[in-house]
Amino acid sequence: MKDDFATLWGGGLDPTAGKTLQRQLHTKIRTSILDGKLAGGTRLPASRMLAGRLGVARITVVQAYDQLVAEGYLEARTGAGTFVASGTPDQLTQTTSPSPSNGAFAPARPQHTLLSGMPALDQFPTAIWARTTSRAMRKLDTNLMYHSDVMGFEPLRRNVASYLQASRSAVCDVSQIMIVTGLQQGLFLLAKTVLQSEAPIILEDPGYDGMLASANASGHPVRYTSVDDYGALPPRETQGLLVTSPSRQYPLGYTMPHSRRLELLDWARRTDSLVFEDDYDSEFRYAGHPLNSLQGIDGGQRVIYGGTFSKSLFPALRLGYLVLPKHMIEQVARFRSATDSFPSIGGQIALNAFMEDGDFTRHIRRLRMIHAKRKNLFTNFADTHLKRFLDFQPSDAGLHLLAYSRGELLDFGLSDGKLASLAQNAGIGAVPVSNCFQFAPRRQGLLAGFANLPDKTIEMVVKKFAHAIHMVLDTTTK
Amino acid sequence: MKDDFATLWGGGLDPTAGKTLQRQLHTKIRTSILDGKLAGGTRLPASRMLAGRLGVARITVVQAYDQLVAEGYLEARTGAGTFVASGTPDQLTQTTSPSPSNGAFAPARPQHTLLSGMPALDQFPTAIWARTTSRAMRKLDTNLMYHSDVMGFEPLRRNVASYLQASRSAVCDVSQIMIVTGLQQGLFLLAKTVLQSEAPIILEDPGYDGMLASANASGHPVRYTSVDDYGALPPRETQGLLVTSPSRQYPLGYTMPHSRRLELLDWARRTDSLVFEDDYDSEFRYAGHPLNSLQGIDGGQRVIYGGTFSKSLFPALRLGYLVLPKHMIEQVARFRSATDSFPSIGGQIALNAFMEDGDFTRHIRRLRMIHAKRKNLFTNFADTHLKRFLDFQPSDAGLHLLAYSRGELLDFGLSDGKLASLAQNAGIGAVPVSNCFQFAPRRQGLLAGFANLPDKTIEMVVKKFAHAIHMVLDTTTK
Numbered sequence: 027m028k029d030d031f032a033t034l035w036g037g038g039l040d041p042t043a044g045k046t047l048q049r050q051l052h053t054k055i056r057t058s059i060l061d062g063k064l065a066g067g068t069r070l071p072a073s074r075m076l077a078g079r080l081g082v083a084r085i086t087v088v089q090a091y092d093q094l095v096a097e098g099y100l101e102a103r104t105g106a107g108t109f110v111a112s113g114t115p116d117q118l119t120q121t122t123s124p125s126p127s128n129g130a131f132a133p134a135r136p137q138h139t140l141l142s143g144m145p146a147l148d149q150f151p152t153a154i155w156a157r158t159t160s161r162a163m164r165k166l167d168t169n170l171m172y173h174s175d176v177m178g179f180e181p182l183r184r185n186v187a188s189y190l191q192a193s194r195s196a197v198c199d200v201s202q203i204m205i206v207t208g209l210q211q212g213l214f215l216l217a218k219t220v221l222q223s224e225a226p227i228i229l230e231d232p233g234y235d236g237m238l239a240s241a242n243a244s245g246h247p248v249r250y251t252s253v254d255d256y257g258a259l260p261p262r263e264t265q266g267l268l269v270t271s272p273s274r275q276y277p278l279g280y281t282m283p284h285s286r287r288l289e290l291l292d293w294a295r296r297t298d299s300l301v302f303e304d305d306y307d308s309e310f311r312y313a314g315h316p317l318n319s320l321q322g323i324d325g326g327q328r329v330i331y332g333g334t335f336s337k338s339l340f341p342a343l344r345l346g347y348l349v350l351p352k353h354m355i356e357q358v359a360r361f362r363s364a365t366d367s368f369p370s371i372g373g374q375i376a377l378n379a380f381m382e383d384g385d386f387t388r389h390i391r392r393l394r395m396i397h398a399k400r401k402n403l404f405t406n407f408a409d410t411h412l413k414r415f416l417d418f419q420p421s422d423a424g425l426h427l428l429a430y431s432r433g434e435l436l437d438f439g440l441s442d443g444k445l446a447s448l449a450q451n452a453g454i455g456a457v458p459v460s461n462c463f464q465f466a467p468r469r470q471g472l473l474a475g476f477a478n479l480p481d482k483t484i485e486m487v488v489k490k491f492a493h494a495i496h497m498v499l500d501t502t503t504k
Numbered sequence: 505m506k507d508d509f510a511t512l513w514g515g516g517l518d519p520t521a522g523k524t525l526q527r528q529l530h531t532k533i534r535t536s537i538l539d540g541k542l543a544g545g546t547r548l549p550a551s552r553m554l555a556g557r558l559g560v561a562r563i564t565v566v567q568a569y570d571q572l573v574a575e576g577y578l579e580a581r582t583g584a585g586t587f588v589a590s591g592t593p594d595q596l597t598q599t600t601s602p603s604p605s606n607g608a609f610a611p612a613r614p615q616h617t618l619l620s621g622m623p624a625l626d627q628f629p630t631a632i633w634a635r636t637t638s639r640a641m642r643k644l645d646t647n648l649m650y651h652s653d654v655m656g657f658e659p660l661r662r663n664v665a666s667y668l669q670a671s672r673s674a675v676c677d678v679s680q681i682m683i684v685t686g687l688q689q690g691l692f693l694l695a696k697t698v699l700q701s702e703a704p705i706i707l708e709d710p711g712y713d714g715m716l717a718s719a720n721a722s723g724h725p726v727r728y729t730s731v732d733d734y735g736a737l738p739p740r741e742t743q744g745l746l747v748t749s750p751s752r753q754y755p756l757g758y759t760m761p762h763s764r765r766l767e768l769l770d771w772a773r774r775t776d777s778l779v780f781e782d783d784y785d786s787e788f789r790y791a792g793h794p795l796n797s798l799q800g801i802d803g804g805q806r807v808i809y810g811g812t813f814s815k816s817l818f819p820a821l822r823l824g825y826l827v828l829p830k831h832m833i834e835q836v837a838r839f840r841s842a843t844d845s846f847p848s849i850g851g852q853i854a855l856n857a858f859m860e861d862g863d864f865t866r867h868i869r870r871l872r873m874i875h876a877k878r879k880n881l882f883t884n885f886a887d888t889h890l891k892r893f894l895d896f897q898p899s900d901a902g903l904h905l906l907a908y909s910r911g912e913l914l915d916f917g918l919s920d921g922k923l924a925s926l927a928q929n930a931g932i933g934a935v936p937v938s939n940c941f942q943f944a945p946r947r948q949g950l951l952a953g954f955a956n957l958p959d960k961t962i963e964m965v966v967k968k969f970a971h972a973i974h975m976v977l978d979t980t981t982k
Contacts, residue, residue, distance in 0.1 A: 072838075107838060147646040159850065160638030168625040168956075171818035207845050214843040218721070239842035243696070340649035342849035356580065360550075363584060364717035365692040366844065367685050370851035371820035372637065478646075 039080060047082050051090040059099050059110055065443030067458060070100065070108045110443070142426040142455040143307065144478035145337055146396045154385055159376040166375070173371050176363040177355075178205025178347075182378035186347050189381070194308065195322035196331055198349045204358065205369055207344040209304055210240040212332040213269060215348075216302060217244035219357045226266040230258045232462035234276045237269050237304065250464050257282035260293035267300045268293075272320055273308040277462045277473050279421050279428050287320055294328045301329045307337045309390050310477075312398040313422035326351050335377065337425060338390055345373055397425065397477045403484045404476035411492035416472065425478075428459065430471035438499055442470040448498065449474060452491035453483070517558060525560050529568040537577050537588055543921030545936060548578065548586040588921070620904040620933045621785065622956035623815055624874045632863055637854040644853070651849050654841040655833075656683025656825075660856035664825050667859070672786065673800035674809055676827045682836065683847055685822040687782055688718040690810040691747060693826075694780060695722035697835045704744040708736045710940035712754045715747050715782065728942050735760035738771035745778045746771075750798055751786040755940045755951050757899050757906050765798055772806045779807045785815045787868050788955075790876040791900040804829050813855065815903060816868055823851055875903065875955045881962045882954035889970035894950065903956075906937065908949035916977055920948040926976065927952060930969035931961070 039050050058064045070076070073091060077084040091108050094100040101111045177183060183203035190196035190203075206212050217227060217240075227241040231250035241248045251261040251268065257280050258270045270290065272282035282290075294301050303320045321331035326349065334346035350358055362368070380386050404427070408418055416429035431442060442458035449456035455475035460468050479487060517528050536542045548554070551569060555562040569586050572578040579589045655661065661681035668674035684690050695705060695718075705719040709728035719726045729739040729746065735758050736748045748768065750760035760768075772779050781798045799809035804827065812824035828836055840846070858864050882905070886896055894907035909920060920936035927934035933953035938946050957965060 102834065106841060141650065141652075144650060147649045150644075150646075150649060152642065152644050155644065156638055156641035159641045160634055163634035163637045164630065166628075166630050166633065168628075171625045171628060171820050172619065172622060173820040174619075207847075210842060211844050236842075243839055243842040342649055342651040344845055344848040360585060361721055364688060364714075364721040366689050367822055369685075370822040370848055372851045372854065373848040376850065 039082065046086075048086045048089045051080070051082070051086060052094060055090060055094060056099055064110045065441035065458075066110050066447050067443035067461075068110045069106075069461075070110070072107065141341070142457050142473045142475035143337060143424075144341070144455055144475050145310075145339075145393055145425055146400070146477050146480075147340055148478070148480050149393065149396055150340055151385065151389060155376070155380065158379045158383065158385065159372070162375040162379045163372065166371075170371055170375065174367075176204075176359050176368045177201075178203065178368055179371060179374035179378060182374050182381070183347075185378060185381040187349075189386075190319075190331070190333070190349065194305065194316070194331070194333075195318040196349055197322050197324075197326045198331075202326065202350050202352060202355065204348045204350055204355075204362075205374060206332075206346050206348055207369055208336060208346045209306060209332045209334055210236050211366075212330075212346065212348045213237055213240045213302055214244055215358050215362055216267060216300070216330055216354075217241065217246050219361045220300065220354045221246060221267045222265070226263055228261045228263055228266045228268045229464075230270055230275065231464045231466045232277055232459070233269070233464075234271070234304070234306075235461055241269070250466075252466060253278060253280070255280055256286040258286075258290065260289050261299075263297070263299075265297050265299050267302060269302045269304055270320070271304045271306060273305050273316065274423050276304075276306065277428055277459050279419060279424065281317065281423070284317060284323075287317070287323055291320065291324050291328070294324075299328065303329050303331045305331060305333045307424050308333070309338045310394060310397055310425060311423040312394065312401065321349055330354070338386070338393070339377075343373060343377070345369060345377060393477075400476050400479060400481060400484065401427070403481060404474075404479065404488065407485050407488040411488050412495075415492075415495050426455075426473045426475045428471060428473055430459075430469055434499060435495070436470065440495075440498065442472060444498075445470075445495070446472055448494040449491050452494055453487040454479070454491055517560065524564075526564045526567045529558070529560070529564060530572060533568060533572060534577055542588045543919035543936075544588050544925050545921035545939075546588045547584075547939075548588070550585065619819070620935050620951045620953035621815060621902075622819070622933055622953050623788075623817075623871055623903055624878070624955050625818055626956070626958050627871065627874055628818055629863065629867060633854070633858065636857045636861065636863065637850070640853040640857045641850065644849075648849055648853065652845075654682075654837050654846045655679075656681065656846055657849060657852035657856060660852050660859070661825075663856060663859040665827075667864075668797075668809070668811070668827065672783065672794070672809075672811075673796040674827055675800050675802075675804045676809075680804065680828050680830060680833065682826045682828055682833075682840075683852060684810075684824050684826055685847055686814060686824045687784060687810045687812055688714050689844075690808075690824065690826045691715055691718045691780055692722050693836050693840055694745060694778070694808055694832075695719065695724050697839045698778065698832045699724060699745045700743070704741055706739045706741055706744045706746045707942075708748055708753065709942045709944045710755055710937070711747070711942075712749070712782070712784075713939055719747070728944075730944060731756060731758070733758055734764040736764075736768065738767050739777075741775070741777075743775050743777050745780060747780045747782055748798070749782045749784060751783050751794065752901050754782075754784065755906055755937050757897060757902065759795065759901070762795060762801075765795070765801055769798065769802050769806070772802075777806065781807055781809045783809060783811045785902050786811070787816045788872060788875055788903060789901040790872065790879065799827055808832070816864070816871070817855075821851060821855070823847060823855060871955075878954050878957060878959060878962065879905070881959060882952075882957065882966065885963050885966040889966050890973075893970075893973050904933075904951045904953045906949060906951055908937075908947055912977060913973070914948065918973075918976060920950060922976075923948075923973070924950055926972040927969050930972055931965040932957070932969055 039047055073087040074084050077087045091100060099111055101109050103109060173179065180200065182205060184200045186203050187198055187200045190198060226247040226249040228249045228251050229237055229241060230253050232253060238248065249263055252259050253275060257272055257275045261268055272287060274281060290301060301320060305319060308316060319331055321329040330351065331349035332346065335343050405418065414433055415435045417432045418427055418429040421427055431445065442460050446456045446458040449472060455478060456472045459471040459473055517525055551565040552562050555565045569578060577589055579587050581587060651657065658678065660683060662678045664681050665676055665678045668676060704725040704727040706727045706729050707715055707719060708731050710731060716726065727741055730737050731753055735750055735753045739746055750765060752759060768779060779798060783797060786794060797809055799807040808829065809827035810824065813821050883896060892911055893913045895910045896905055896907040899905055909923065920938050924934045924936040927950060933956060934950045937949040937951055
């Protein structure tokens with residue numbers, strides 16, 4: 027990907043030409059956008075990196091980007107990077123409002139992207155949560171005020187351990203549970219502590235770009251392992267930290283069979299490697315039984331398990347957990363103590379009380395039914411209105427559906443970046459699946475969130491999305 | 505320090521001797537403890553580092569440490585490292601209970617160290633906080649549930665910006681405020697983003713060991729600059745990130761005059777360097793007026809300001825803030841997005857409401873009076889009971905007092921590590937000041953917390969501490 031950009035713009039930058047290098051680069055990027063080589067939503071390389079690859083000063087790239095931002099071709103999103111603006115340059119759709127009338131799933135900011143992996147946030151028991159929090163806060167005594175366990179609040183960790191033993195066959199005790207802000211922090215902590223300094227982080231290809239961002243930030247080299255119908259293949263690397271999502275491969279949705287799990291563990295043993303099990307939405311399986319976690323099969327020797335409350339409760343809670351093999355605890359905790367300490371006690375004691383009261387289990391059980399219903403509604407309406415354009419993959423788990431572009435869409439060459447922005451405008455949390463690919467043959471399609479769409483809005487948003495696609499195809503072929 | 509250990513134990517490890525290397529190292533460390541070369545509370549070097557310096561396998565060090573932990577000579581504290589056990593080997597004191605009868609400042613765990621920099625946690629308005637939190641939580645709608653601004657909750661950031669403009673003459677707007685878990689996270693984020701990869705982090709010597717831990721974790725080389733009566737001297741380094749505490753130098757307590765502030769800024773400009781202003785407890789000044797922040801003088805070009813709610817509210821809240829120069833925002837935010845995201849929304853909205861309601865300002869104002877009173881009480885009782893042993897330095901700010909060992913204590917050679925454990929046992933949050941020194945001539949003494957001692961307990965704990973010192977001197981000279 028990085029090299030693609032250098033190839034796209036590197037040739038022909040000429041310091042002796044009449045125009046400045048900045049102006050030349052500006053023109054090249056603008057042309058790439060105008061002729062469709064760069065789809066809306068595409069992330070541009072960091073200025074430092076691109077400058078290095080083009081052999082120009084960083085300021086040249088920064089100024090070219092800045093100008094394109096000012097002209098509306100690019101968008102700088104704080105904390106995420108610089109992106110090709112959606113809908114640019116031809117304002118593909120006629121939809122005016124970026125958010126549907128029902129405020130329940132309106133974005134927090136106009137430019138905010140609807141996420142595809144959201145649970146039914148409209149069904150969150152806010153009143154119970156507020157009451158539970160209030161009760162927990164009234165017990166905030168001086169001991170809790172200077173609580174200082176970097177592993178997290180021990181009663182919460184005990185509840186997490188019990189939950190994982192029961193629901194994921196995890197082999198662990200409370201000492202191994204570390205409360206984290208999320209799985210990207212989890213990967214970063216592991217990379218900075220228990221992974222040898224030159225060893226690679228091995229990601230699934232296709233895979234989750236959030237993990238790629240965290241892996242890159244850690245400074246470790248990044249490698250990839252392919253995915254077949256059974257999930258990740260054992261890597262070719264002779265050592266490293268493999269990040270895998272066996273419960274439900276992201277983005278393809280495969281559940282890894284037991285045999286493949288054993289192969290991965292065998293690879294880890296043979297090569298003295300580590301495995302980070304990213305179990306991001308395993309709570310939501312709508313048919314069949316979940317398989318035992320890799321961590322459970324391994325017994326917690328080489329597998330670090332990671333889970334999150336972002337999907338089961340809500341993402342801004344920023345609470346997740348790691349199950350660390352015992353010999354890693356001290357090293358990870360020491361680094362974390364030096365660089366981050368631990369998540370605020372308030373959220374931890376509230377969540378602990380929510381679990382103690384049985385509200386967590388009740389909420390998950392309820393969400394499973396709600397999500398299953400929404401999946402069926404969404405699938406049915408999509409079958410009626412979107413089948414021509416999108417090939418929805420069967421799935422019995424998770425919070426989003428994978429759909430590959432097909433037929434007219436492919437013929438027309440509408441990029442999935444543009445497609446995702448049409449879905450977003452219609453009110454469907456969607457990300458282009460092509461973003462997930464590195465070296466594997468890139469496919470076009472969407473990860474479309476269904477779980478956070480209130481039942482009664484599903485027909486409307488699906489139709490709106492289908493209408494927007496029709497508009498694009500009609501308008502442009504005229 | 506690291507080299508001290510290698511010198512202490514390195515000579516004479518002999519792989520051809522009858523005893524294993526592990527056994528030899530075990531004996532050497534044990535002897536260092538028994539003959540008093542290693543004081544209780546001393547942190548041992550990380551096993552990997554010591555192994556490197558001694559030229560032995562890491563497992564050798566790990567096993568030697570493990571055995572000493574099993575024998576009670578060392579303590580492994582999760583997330584903090586391996587320490588010489590307090591009171592070992594001669595069980596210096598007869599005090600039996602580690603915590604005073606008043607539970608208000610009892611340690612959360614038996615082995616927990618009372619921190620010296622604690623505010624009056626017994627005076628925290630828990631009922632108001634619980635009510636405010638509950639009210640904030642009832643407003644938790646789906647927008648807040650998928651809030652995703654890595655800079656933090658914008659209304660809170662706006663309140664922080666106003667507070668800093670008014671109270672610290674900070675030059676900033678809301679876009680520059682990043683909510684963090686604390687100042688060590690702040691330093692780590694800066695080190696990983698805006699500091700050139702080989703550039704040093706320059707710490708004050710003496711200084712805060714928490715910053716040293718964060719600096720080391722970042723992988724940057726660490727250098728030191730000396731401290732005189734005006735605070736940190738301009739570093740000799742020709743580039744880097746200087747960490748300084750001008751409001752109240754830690755641990756010496758000096759307030760940096762304006763002239764020195766200008767010298768530091770001049771150094772930063774000349775060398776194209778950065779300054780991290782650690783303003784850890786500037787809220788608590790009991791006489792005179794605070795000087796403008798370095799950030800305010802600089803105008804936010806080269807100075808990154810950091811503050812925390814750990815001292816003004818309570819440490820387990822884990823909320824603090826950075827004021828980032830505008831050109832740094834995107835880079836810091838991107839790294840943070842990849843590796844940590846942001847603190848849980850709950851604590852942020854609760855704190856925001858607490859500030860909106862004026863409760864924050866009221867609480868700080870009230871604490872100032874309470875702390876001033878406790879400081880006077882503590883100073884008076886210390887003058888009566890501890891003057892023989894400890895030379896308390898005058899101070900009109902902060903949450904702890906600095907006292908140097910003197911007279912009999914020095915003659916006797918009681919280390920401040922042991923002294924701190926006597927203070928801890930008596931119920932006074934205390935840390936040995938010698939821990940703060942690197943190359944500067946090391947002094948013995950204590951940082952003794954006064955602010956978190958309820959008024960009526962102060963006389964008792966001071967007397968108890970004095971009694972414990974008498975016991976040690978008497979018992980051992982018999």
